[in-house]
Amino acid sequence: MFKGALAILLSMLISSLGVSAHAAPVDLHASICLDGAAGMVEQIDHSAYSIRGCGMPPRTDGWVWLRLSDPSVLKDLPSGWSLLLDENRFDHITVAATNGDGSIQSYSYSDGHVGNDWAPGGLLRFPFDSPGVEISSLSIGFHHLDGALFIRKVEARTPDDEAARSTAWLILIGVMIGALVSAMVYNLAIYDGRRDRFQLWYAAWTVLALGYCLSWTNFLGIFDDRLTGPLAVRLSDCFLGAMIAAGTMLLLTLIEADARHRRLLWTGYVLTALSTVAGFIAAADMLFPPILTDRLFNGVLILDVLWIAATITVAIRRQSRIIWFFLLGWLPVISVFALRLARNMGFLPQNDAIDMASFACVAFESVALSVTIAYRLRDIARARDNAARTMAIMQTEAETLRRAAMTDHLTQLGNRAAFQAALEQADPLSTLLLVDMDHLKSVNDSYGQELGDNLLRHMAIRLSQIVPDGTVLARLGGDEFGILVPQPLAQTMLERIDALQGEPWSQSGRTLSLWFSVGQCDCTGSPASAMHRADRALYWAKQRGGGRRQPYTLEFDRADSLAARLLADAPRALAAGEFVLYYQPLVDLQTGRQRGNEALLRWNHPELGLLAPPDFQILLTDDTIGPLLQDEVISIALAALSTVGDGLAYIAVNFTGVHLRGAAAGRHILNRMQEAGVPPHRLCVEVTEGIALDHASDEIAEALHILHTAGVRIAFDDFGTGFASLVHLLRFPVDIIKIDRSFVCQLTMPARNAHEIVRSIISLGKALDKQVVAEGIETEAQAAILRELGCDYGQGYLFARPGPLLQPPIYWPVLDESHG
Template sequence: MRGGALAILLSMLISSLGVPARADPLDLHPSICLDGAAGMVEQLARSAYSIRGCATPPRTDGWVWLHLSDPSVLKDLPAGWALLLDENRFDRITVAATNSDGSIQNYSYADGGVGHDWAPGGLLRFAFDSPGVEISSLSIGFHHLDGAIFIRKIEARTPDEEAARSMAWLILTGVLIGALVSAMVYNMATYNGRRDRFQIWYAVWTVLTLGYCLSWTNFLGLFDDRLTGPLAVRLSDCFLGATVAAGTMLLMTLIEFQARHKYLLWTGYVLTVLSTLSGFAAAADTLLPPVWTDHVLNAVLMLDVLWIAATSAFAIRRRSRIIWFFLLAWMPVISVFMLRLARNMGFLPQSDAIDMATFACIAFEAIALSVTVAYRLRDIGRARDRAARAMAVMQTEAETLRRAAMTDHLTQLDNRAAFQAALDQADPLTTLLLIDVDHLKSVNDSYGQEQGDNLLRHMAMRLSQIVPDGTALARLGGDEFGILVSRPVEQVLLERLDALQGEPWSQSGRALSLWFSVGQAECNGSPVSAMHRADRALYWAKQRGGGRRQSYTAEFDHADNLAARLLADAPHALAAGEFTLYYQPLVDLKTGRQRGNEALLRWNHPELGLLAPPDFQILLMDETIGPRLQDEVISIALGALSDVGDGLAYIAVNFTGVHLRGAAAGRHILNRLQEAGVPPHRLCVEVTEGIALDHASDEIAEALHVLHTAGIRTAFDDFGTGYASLVHLLRFPVDIIKIDRSFVRQLTTPARNAHEIVRSVISLGKALHKQVVAEGIETEAQAAILRELGCDYGQGYLFARPGPLLQPPIYWPIRDESHEALDDAPRS
C-alpha cells in the first residue's frame, strides 16, 4: 500500500512540473443538495456552507446523500478530473458518477478504509475517467456521518490543478518536518549537565506537533493507507489536544519564576488536562456525539488562547524577557488557528490557504521556540542587561542636561511649564495621565509638612522608576503629577501604576501606604481640552474615594451639562448681581499696617451655593461671558474703592489672558476707572506667569504696557513656579512680584533651600525696584523670617481670611520674638 501511495504522489508531482497558470477550483456547494436524516439540513443552515435540502422526506436508514442537482457545472472539466472532499468519520462511503451513455463509475469503501483515494491536505480524492460534459449525475453517500456541519469542502479540480496542489502540500510538509526535526535536535544539543523541564516539554511538544501535522495532512498514508480517512481525523484530534496541552506546560515552565502567577499556574494545569481529554473525546465519535465534542474541543482551544494572553500579560507586567520571544513564536500560530476555528465552526468557507498558513506558522514556531529554549536568559539576558544599563546611563545624562532649565525644586522632576511645552507638542495618540496623591493633607496634619514632602519625593521616585523611556513626567504643583505616554507602551505603564497602588513605604520609622488617584484622557483636541478631560477624570476618581484610575468617558456628560448650565445661568447671574468679591488684606510686614486687598471672585448661585473660580472656570475662559464677568469684577472693585476712600492703597484684581487681548482691552479698563472717578494707582492688575505661555502673549504684553503707562500697577502672581520668570520680567511691565505660597510654607521647615530661593527673589525684586509680596503666610514664624529676609508685604490666614466685606484698614501688631522662638513656631 505504501508503494502504491508513493507512486501516485510521485506521478502527480511530475505532472505538475509543467503546469501553466491554473484556474480556480470548482466549488460544488451551490449545486449540491442534501438528502439525509432530520436535522442535517438545519445543521448546514447554521454554517457558512450553502448546501440546501433536496426536498425529500427525512431518511431513517443512516445514510446522508449529496446529489449534484446541476451536472452542467462540470462541463469544462477534462477527463481525469478529481472530486475532493474533506475527511470525515463514517462507516461507509459511496461516490458514484453516471455518464450520459448510462455507464457508472463509482467508489465504495467500508470500515473507514479509503485505500489510495486520499490526498495531501486532509482530503479524500476520487478521480473520474469521463470528462465533466459527459457526467449526467453525481452522488456522494455517507453511512453514519459524524455531522453535516463537517461537510466543508466539495470541489472539483483538473488533473493539473490537483497535481500542483499536491506538490505544494508535499513541499510545505517537507519544510515543516525538517523544521521540527532540526529544531528538536538543536534543542537537545543544548545541554548543560541536566535537562530543564522546559526542554523536556519542548521535545514532547515537537513530537506531538509532528504527529498532528502528519495525521492531519494525510502523510501518514505514506506508511499505511489505513491511517487516512476517518482514522486520520481521530488521530489529528488526539494529537491536537495533546499538542495544546504540551504547549501550555511549555509556557508554564519556560517563563521566569518571578513572572508566574499562582492562580494562572493552576489554571494552566487544568487546561492541560482539559485539552488532552477534549482531544480524545473528539476522537471518540462512536461513544460521544461528534458535533458536541468538536465544539468542546474548539472551546477549550479558545480558552487556552485566552489563558496564554493572560499569562503573557502578567509576565510582561513582571518584566519578563523570555515572554517576548515566546509571543514572537506563538502569535502567528494563534492567529491562523483562530481563523481555523472560525472555519471549523462554519463562519468561514474552506480554504487551503488557511491550512497551509497554519503549518507554515508551525514550522516558524518550532524554530523560534527552539531558539527561545536554547538561549533562555543566558546570553540574551546578559546582553539585554548590558544594553539596558548603557541606555539608562545615556538617558540619565541627557535627562540631567534637559532638566537644568525646567525642574521642580522639591522632586527634581520637570515642572508645570516643561510639561505644558511637552503637551503642546504631543501626538494626538498620546495619553495624558494626571496623578493626585491621596491623603497628603492628612499626612501633613498628622506627621508634619516634612513628612508630606517626603511622601511627594517618594512618589516622584517611584513614578520615575516605572515610566517607560521617552515618557514625559512632571510635578504640576502641590500633590499633582502629570505623565504623557505614547500608545505602544501605554498599557505597560497603566499596569505598573495599578501595581503601585497601596505599596508600603516608610520614613522616619513610620510605615505608610502609597495611594493615589489617576485621571486619564487622550490628547486629541487642544492641550487645554486634554487637561480639562484628564482633570475631570481625576476629580471623579477622587470623589469615589481615591486609590483608583479613571479614564475620561461618556459618563462625564453630566459635567458638560453643568458647564452648559453655568454658561446659560451666567447672563442672569450678572444681571441679578449674584457675583461678588471676597477681599483678603495685604499687610506691610515692617509696620503691620494694611496697604491693600486682593479681590477674590465668588458666585452666590441660588441653587448651587457659593462657587469659587475653579467651579466656574469655563466662564472666565469664555470669549463672550469672560469679558462681561471681568467688567462686573471691575465694577464691584471700583465701587468698593469709592466707598472706602483713600484709606487703602489699592485693590488687586485677578485677570486672565482672555481679558487682556491688545491695547483696546487696556484702554477699556482705563475708561472704567475714569467713569468711576478712581485714580489708576489704586488698581492693581494681577496675572500669573501662565499668561506668558498664552498664544496671544504679545497682545497681553501690549495691554499691560498701556495700563502701566497710565499708572496702574501690575503684579506677577506665583512668581518662580512657572517657566523663564526672568524673561517675563523683561517682556512685561511688572511692579509687584508675589512669592508663591509653596516657598513660604517651607520657610519653617529644616534642611530646606526655600530660604535661599525666597532671599534671591527678594533681592531680585529690590534690585529691579519691584515690591515683593509673600502669599500664604499662616504663622508668626513665617512672617518673622520674611521680615528678616527683607520682604515688603504679605498676605495669608495669619492676618485675615477672605471675606465678603471690604473692612477698614487693619493694623497687625509686630511681635518681637527671638530666632529660637522662630525655630519652635508651629508649622502650617
C-alpha cells in the first residue's frame, strides 16, 4: 500500500518533468446539476458555488447526485484525464462515466476505503481511460453527504496538468515538513537546560501543525490509505482545533509577563479549550449536524483571531520586545487563514493557490516562531544571567551583612548573636566562660577611649592566641568576652586563661596589666540558663575583687534567693529603722588618740541577724533602694554628730555618686547639716575612685568643691588601686588620702615592694599637704612601720572593730619598740 502510493507520487513527479505546458483545468460547476434530498439545492444557492438543481423530485434514499448535463465540456480532454473532487464526509461514494458505445467506467468506495484514488491537496481523484469527447454522461453519487455546501471543487484535469499539480503539492509539503522538523529540532537543541513552557507549546504546535498539514493534504495516505477521504477531513478538524489551541498557549507563554493583560490571559485559556473542543465536535459528524458544527468551528476560529489581534495590540502598547517577531510570523498565516475561512464559508471559490499559500505560511510561521523563540531564549538567558549576577551580588551582600551582623566591629571576633547561635548548638558537656575585663572604665576615663579600645583589641588577640582549635570566642559587648570550649579541651583552656592573668601590656608609653574576671559553668540546660549561671559566677568573681576565675556553684542560687528576699525586705527595714551605723575609730598614729570615725552601714535584720554591706550589696546598687539607703545613712550620721561633743573631730561617711550630682546636691547636704546643727568641718565625705570616675565626674567635682569650700572634709578612699588616682587628686578638692588595706597587709611580708608603694603614697600626700590614713591595720608591727614611714592616721582591727559610737573616744598607747 505504501509502495503503491509512493509509486504514484513518483510517476507524477517524473511525468511533470517532461511536460513544458499544461491545459487549464475544466471547472464542472456550471455543467452539472444537483439531485438530492430537500434543502441541498438551497444550501448551494446560498454559497459562492453555482450548482443548479436537476429539477427532479427530492430524493429520499440518502443519496446526493451530481449529474453532468453538458458532456461537451469534456471534449478536449485526452485519455487518462482525471476527475477531482473535494474530500467530504460520506458513507459511500460512486462515480460513473458512460461512453458513447454504452460502456461504463465506475468507482465505488465506502468511508475509510478510498484506496489509492486520493490526490495531494485534499482531493479525491478518479482517472478515466476514455477521452472526454467519448463521454456521454457523468454521475457522482454520495450517500449521507455531510452537506452540499462542502462541494467546492468539481473539476477535470489532463494527466500532465494533474501530474504538475500533484508535483507542486509534493514539493510544497516536502518543504513544509523540512521547515517544521528542522525548526522544531533547532528549538529543542538551542537550549539544553530547563525547558521553558513556550518551548513545550512550540513543540506541541509544530507536531499538531504537521499532523494538520499531512491530514488535510492527504499525505497521510502515503502511510495508510485509510487516513484519506472522510477520515482525513475529520483528522484535519481535530488537528486544526488543537493546533489553534497550542498557538494560543504559545502566544500566552511567549510574550513577557508584564506585556500580558489579565483579562485577555484568562480569555486565552477559555479560547484554548474552546478551539480544542470545537475541532473535535466538528469531526464528530456522526453525532452532530455537520453544517452547524462547521459554522461553530469557524466562529471559534474567528474569535481566536480577534483575541490574537487584541493580545498583540496590548503587548505592543506595553512595549513587548518579542511581540514584533511573533507578529512577523503570524501576519501571513492570519491573512491566508482568513482567506481560507472566507472560502470555507462559501464567500470565495475553491482555489489551490489559497490552500498552497496556507501551508507555505505554516512553514514560514514555524521558522519565524523558531527564530522568535531563539530571541526569547536569548532574552531570558540575559535576564537569567542578570538575575544570577544580581542573586550572586545579593548573596554576597547578604553574607556580608550576615557576617557583619555576627561580627564585632572592634575586635573582628564573633558578637553576641554569633555566640548565642553557637551556644544553642553546643554539647551540654562543653564549658562556658564569661570573661570581663577589670578596670576598663578607669582606663577609658584616665587615658581616653582610644587606649581602652586598643586594650580590648589586644585582649581579643591574646584570647584568640590561647584558645584551642574548635573553641568559639566572641565579644559579647563592652568589656565582656564569651568562650565556648569543647569538653576535652576545657582543662587546657582553663590553664591558659589563668596564666594570662596579670600579663603586662604596653601602649603609647604606658604599661598596663591584663586583669580580668572569669565566670565558669557547663552548658547543661537551656542556653539562657547556662548564660545565667556563668553570669552569676562572673558576678561573684567581681565581688571578690576580680582578677580571678570563679566556677559556678549552687551557693550562688541560694545567694540569688537571699538577694531577692533582701530587696523585698528593704522598704520595711527602712521604715522600721533596722539600718544602723557602726563606727570604726580613726587613730593618730603618733599620739594614739582618736581623731574621728568612719561610719559603716549595718542591717540589723530580725531573722538573719547583723548584716554587713557585702551581705546586702544588691541594695546599694539598686536604682530604687540605693538612694533611699544613702539618705538614711546621711540622716543617722548627722544625728550622731549632733549628739557627740566636739571632742570627736569628725565622722567619715561613704557617699555614692547619686548624692553628689552637681552644685544643688552639695548645697542640699549643707542645708541638712545646718538643720541638724552640725558644723561642716565635722563631716568627712569619702569617695572612691569608682565614684570619681563616674560619667558625671564633672558634676561630682562641682558638688565636692561646694562642700569643701564650706569646710566639709573630702577623703579619697582605696587610693592606689585604680588607674587615675593622681589625675583626680588634681581635679578634686581632696583633704585626706586613704591607703588601701591591700598595701597595708603586705608591709610585714618579706617582699619590700609594698613598703615602697606606701612610702610613695605618704610622700605624695605630704607634698600635696594632704592627711594620709592607712586602712586595715591589724598588727602592732604594721602600725610601727606606718608610723616610721610618716603616715598620719590609721584605722583597723588593731584599734577597734566597728561598733556603736564610743563614749568617750578611745586611746591607743604608742609603743615605739613594737616593730623592734
